[in-house]
Amino acid sequence: MADVAAKAGVSRALVSIIFRDQPGASQETRERVLRVADEIGYRPDNAARLLARGRSRTLGVMFTVHQTFHADLVEGMYPEAERLGYEVLLSATAQGRGEVKAVEALLSHRCEAVILLGPDSAVADLDALGHRTVAVSVGRRVPQARVDSVHTAEGKGIRQAMDYLVELGHRRIVHIDGGRGPGSAERRRAYRAAMRRHGLESGLRVIPGDHTEQSGIETGRLLLAERDGGQPLPTAVLAGNDRCAMGLLMALTRAGVEVPRDLSVVGYDDSHLSHLMPIGLTTVRQDAVLMAEHAVRFAVERLEDRELEPREAVLDPKLVVRGTSGPAPEEPA
Amino acid sequence: MADVAAKAGVSRALVSIIFRDQPGASQETRERVLRVADEIGYRPDNAARLLARGRSRTLGVMFTVHQTFHADLVEGMYPEAERLGYEVLLSATAQGRGEVKAVEALLSHRCEAVILLGPDSAVADLDALGHRTVAVSVGRRVPQARVDSVHTAEGKGIRQAMDYLVELGHRRIVHIDGGRGPGSAERRRAYRAAMRRHGLESGLRVIPGDHTEQSGIETGRLLLAERDGGQPLPTAVLAGNDRCAMGLLMALTRAGVEVPRDLSVVGYDDSHLSHLMPIGLTTVRQDAVLMAEHAVRFAVERLEDRELEPREAVLDPKLVVRGTSGPAPEEPA
DNA sequence: TACTCGCACTAGAGCGCGCTAGTAGAGCGC
DNA sequence: GCGCTCTACTAGCGCGCTCTAGTGCGAGTA
Incomplete structure (x- = not known):
């Protein structure tokens, strides 16, 4: 210079x-x-700039490298951040690189705010983080922590999916749980409520799982083993997310189960994956771009006014019917 | 402090x-x-640290947020970088955020070296970048530029796939091109050579495309339209990468074409996608972790000794046979 | 005793910028 | 001529850290 x-x-x-x-x-x-x-x-030189300026005007985004939906979110953040005059720094969680590490990396690079995509950390940790800096959680409600959150009305989405399946004649509808994944608790709760509302308590079943293909594959195996043991297959499965649904589809189709003739599968997210299935995955759509924009805006607004109370944006999900769902199979007499 | x-x-x-x-x-x-x-x-404070130290010990990685194979690569880089005492900073290309922008972001954050996953830029630009800083290209050979490169022996992979298909009786084998995508030129060349070697020049056909699902879908539509116009379908398609293969599969299966009975499909990369297909995608495997480690090592070694000449690592690919390939259908008399 | 050596620790310059407070000079009205 | 404002520009401190060149001190050696 x-x-x-x-x-x-x-x-x-x-x-x-x-x-x-x-x-x-x-x-x-x-x-x-x-x-x-x-x-x-x-x-x-940015480093010197930041140092001298005191402000970095940089938002840190923590994401999971294999979570396809996160890619959609990240893509949605760049334009909004640029519009508001902020830079975006990414930090991935991966095998052997947990959320703490990823977030530390962001903070030590002077990110003023941290946007967490589907954080898995304990509420207390998130709260601590929210006190240390401005934090936004995407996809997970964290009402007890000093953190903004952006998520979809999980209940609404699940309800739509359930109503749709029941309408198609499904009775034995099983839910694969997202474990500690973002939104899972709400989805599980909504599934339970919907089953009761439709008078299907007896068929209510939540299979533990998580938001990966592997989880879907394992559930598929489990269901097939049960069928071979004489128990009937469910007629529909509501998966924790799209990846899980994909895994399930793979396991079932490989074993000769025909989707949607023998069994319907509904995912969650409407990530890029959903379009990929040869027949298209029926899923509950979350608007990634809208979520991304909200998250960025929340972060920036809190940065501009530190006194702002944490807020929550709840977006409306929408059932997208594609090829993996159809009428319930006729029950054998 | x-x-x-x-x-x-x-x-x-x-x-x-x-x-x-x-x-x-x-x-x-x-x-x-x-x-x-x-x-x-x-x-x-990292920014101040970097400033004072003069060195950042940070590697910048440019990747494409939706390129699933890149996720595999990124995941492989973290451990190796950590082992060598370097940090990793990510910068994604996305809609409206080209390679130049992504790389500038990295450089202005004081990355000492830049690792480009599947760069699409002109050779001259890469060369310029290589003179300005230490740069490594992954997935694309750039012999004319001052840039290290890590890629697989594309030709070998394609050859394996072609030999395999021919052995199964395939004659009308079509290649969907990866356009300007990394490795495409080599794959195209190897495909042509293999067709000739097997005496199949007459069936040689390269359909222009790129490394996205969309490209596969479009090719699928094209082939179907041709079939409806009286032309026979090819018996096998060698796609530019896995994503393209997935798109193709989707388009074909939707239209009632049965894979692999009517047509075999082979992908390239062995990204996470490949396992996802209900029947598993036959593909040419590139070892992401190994590539990632090589890339990091190249970058670090060049940083430690600036006089080092750019090098090239060529890894052996491997055909992975899964469910989307099988014997060629009987030709109608 | 006088010295060297090694260890624990410190003073202070400087990394590359941003920013505040200021100056020099041009243009203006009176 | 004076004071005034406005534009174009400059001096120099400080951001939070690293690093070089030290200081002081107790133990070991001649």
């Missing part, structure tokens, strides 16, 4: 002004300085 | 030493300082 200033015959301060696009420099000086900078190959 | 030093009754320098885990402090002072820091809630 000093080199640029020297070569352009101005002070460092003026170079700074020009690179920050601030008023206080004449047009011709601006052009000259920029030209010189280009020649020298100077580009401002 | 000054607060910690004051409260612990030592100098800032000593606190620094302790937080850097360097020799020069007694065990008891160490413990005391760390305890005080914890009480105050002090954590060292």
Whole structure:
């Protein structure tokens, strides 16, 4: 920077002004300085910038590298962040890199706020994080913590799916649980409520699982084993999310079960995956872009006014009917 | 930091030493300082650290948020980077955020090296980047640029797949091209060569496409339209990558084409997707973890010795036979 | 005793910027 | 001529840390 200033015959301060696009420099000086900078190959150093400025205007996003829905969310964040003048820094959780590590990485890079996609941490930890910095949880309600949250009205989505399945004649509807995954508790609760409301308590069944393909595959195996043991298959399965639904489909189809003739499968998220199934996955759609925009906005607004109370955005989900669902099979007499 | 030093009754320098885990402090002072820091809630500021240190020990990784194979790669980089004492910063390309933007973000955050997953930029740009900093291209050979590269022996993989298909009796084997995608040119070339080698020039056909599901879907539609126009379907399709293969499968299966009875499909990458298909996708496996480790190692080694000439790691791919491939259908007399 | 050595620790410069407070000079009205 | 404002620019401190070149001190050696 000093080199640029020297070569352009101005002070460092003026170079700074020009690179920050601030008023206080004449047009011709601006052009000259920029030209010189280009020649020298100077580009401002962000680290120093942040340090001097005190603010980084950077949002940290923690996501899970294999969670396809997160990709949709991340993609939705960039434009909104840019619009508001913020940068986005990503940090992935992965095998051997837990949420704590991922978040620490973000914070130590001076992110002013942290947006957590489907956080799995304990409420107390999230609360602590929310006190240390501005935090937003996407996909999981954390009402007890000092954290904004953005999620869909899980109950509503599940209810739509359940009503739809019941309407199609399904009675034995099983739910694969998302474990500690975001939104799982609400989905589970809504499933239970819907079964009761439709007078199907007797068929109510929640199979423990999580938000991965593996979980769907295992459930598939379990159901097949039960069938071979003489128990009938359920006629419909409400999976914890799309990935789980995909795993289930794989396991079942491989074993000769025909979807949706023998059994209907409904996912959750409407991630890119849903379109991928040859017949398309029936699923409950969460609007990734809208969620992403809300999350960014929450973070920025809290940054601008630290006193703001944590808020919650609840978006409406929507059932998207594709090929994996259909009328319940005729019951054998 | 000054607060910690004051409260612990030592100098800032000593606190620094302790937080850097360097020799020069007694065990008891160490413990005391760390305890005080914890009480105050002090954590060292990375930006200032980088600035003062001159080195960031940070590797920047540019990836595409929806490219599933990239997720596998990213996951493989973290452990290796950590082992070598480097941090990893991610920057995604996405709609409206091109490679230039993504890389600028990395550089301005003081990444010492940039690892590009499947870069699409012009060779000249990559070369320029390679001169400005240490750069590694993963999945694409860039022999003309000052850039390390890590990729699989594309030709070998395609050859294996082709030999396998021909052995199964396939003659009309079509290739969906990956466009400007990484490795596409080599795969295309190898496909052509294999067709010739097997005396199948007459059936040689490259359909333009890219590395997305959409491209597979479109090709599927095209082939179906041709079939309806009286032309026979190919008996096997070699897709540009797994995503493309998935799209193709979706389009075909929807239209009643049975895979692999009527037509075999082979993908490329062996990303997580491949396991997802109910019947499993036959594909050419690239070892993501190995590629990731090579890429990180290349970057670090070049950082440690700037004079090192750019190198190239060529890994052996491996055909993984799953459910989407089988014997060629009987030709109608 | 005088010295060297090694260990625990410190002073203070400097990393590359942003920012506040300020100056020099041009243009204006009176 | 004076004071005034406005624009274009500059000096220099400080952000939070690392790092070099030290200081002080007790133990070991001549």
